[in-house]
Amino acid sequence: MKLTVDQDKCCGAGACVLSAPEVFDQRDEDGIVTLLTSEPAPEQHAAVHEAAAVCPTAAIHVTETD
C-alpha cells in the first residue's frame, strides 16, 4: 500500500488521526494532516482504508501496490 495526502484540501478535522494514529498526524501550527509513514504496515491497512473513507475532504489517496 502506498499512501499520499493532499494538504491543500485538508480541513484539519482529525478523523484520520482518530482512525489510524500510527499513520496520520496533524501539524501543530495549523492542524493540517501529515503522514508518519507513506507505506503503512499490513496490520494498519484496514484503519488506513477507514481513514480515507471518513475523510471529510477526500484528501487521502490509497494506492494498492500488490
Added chain:
Amino acid sequence: MTDQAERSYAPPSLQLPLSGDTALDPPAEWEELRARCPVAHATLPSGDTAVYLTRYDDVRALLSDPRFVRPTERDNAARVAPEGMGGAAVTGSAAVSIPDRGAPHQRWRRRVGRYFTAKRMTALRPGMTRLAEDLIDAMLADGAPADLRASLGFPFPVYVICDLLGVPAEDRERFSHWSDSFLSVTRYTADEIRTAQQEFVAYMSGHVAAKRAEPADDLLSTLIAESETEVGEGSEGSDGGGLSHDELVATGMGLLVAGHETTANMIGKMVSMLLCDRSRWERLLADPSLVRSAVEESLRFDTNLGFGLRRYIGEDVEIGGHVVPAGSTVVCSMPAANRDERAFDGADTMDLARTPNPHLTFGVGPHSCLGQALARTELQVVLETLLTRVPTLRLAVPADELRRTEGLLVGGLREVPVRW
C-alpha cells in the same frame, strides 16, 4: 429509478422541518423523497422555498463543492425563520463576523483548527473522564429517576468548552440562553433575540478585552497573543495578519454556541438510541471496544439533527441529473442522506460495529465541523464512563414518549429520563 418516475412524483406541500412519528424515528417522507424526488422543493418556516436534498451522493457532492457556502444576509437566499425570529446562526447576520468563505475562511480555519486537533483532544481525555465521573456520581447520589440531559448531557460539553475558552462555567445559564437565541428559528421574538445578541456580544467583547489585559492558558488568550504580534504585519484583520477584535469576539461566540447545544443534544440522543433497544447497551457492556464505532453509528443513525446545512447556489448547478438554477437555496438533510441504502448496507439498522462509517453528520468539505475531534472524544468518554459506572442504566419512560426540542436550528431531546 427513471427520470420520468421522479418527475411524476410531486410531494404534496413539503414543509420543513420534517419529523418522525416519535422523537427517534426518521420522518416517513425521507425514504419516499430519496427514491422518487431526490431534488425536492420545500417550504421553510419563513414561507420561503428551498431545494431539499435527501440522497447521500447529492448531499456529499454539494457540501464538498467549494463554490457554495452557507448563506449570509448579503446573499439573496431563502430565509429559514419567520421575520424577526431567527438568531444570528439562522439569518447569517453580520453581527458575527468570522470569515465565511474562500481564502480568508481557510486562514481563520487553520488558525483556530490547530486547537482542535485529534492529538490535543486526546490529551484532554483524562480531565474529561474525571468530569464525566463527577457528574455521574452526582446524578447517582440524587437517586433515580434522573434526567440524563440535565445531569450529564448538557453540563459536560459546556464545562469542556468553557474551560477551552477560559470563560467561567458559572455563567452557563446565561450562555445557554444566548446560545438558544443564536440558534432560534421560531422560539424567540425579535426583541428577545436582539437583547440576547447585544448581551452576548458585550459579554464576549469584555471577555476578549480581559484576556488581552491578563492572558491565561486558554484558546482565546493564545489567539489574542498571536493576533497582537501579527496584525501589524498583514494588511488588516481578515486579510493577512491575525484576527481582529471583532473576529476574536465572533470566534469566541461561535465556539461557545457550537460547544453548547450540539454535543449536549447528541449525548442525550446517543444514550436514548442505545437504551431504547437495550440489546444495544448490553452488546456494549459485553464488548466495550465497540465504543468508538458505536459513537459513529449513533451519529449516523440520529434522525433528529435539526434543519440540515444550507447552501446558497450562486450559479446553475447539476444535482442528481437536475439543473438547480442560480439563486436557489439548498437544504442538505444529512440525517436523510445517512439513511440512504445506496451508501450504507442495512441503513435502517443500527450496527454498532459498522466500519468504515462515512456519515455526513459533521458535514463534509472545507466547512465540515471544526470541533469534530472534540465532539467524538466527548461522546466516547461519556459513553465509556456510563458503561463503567452505570451498567444497569435504562430509560425511565417508553422511547416513544421522549419529546423533541423544537424551534431551534439544531434538534435534540427535551429530557432523557433514566433509571438504574
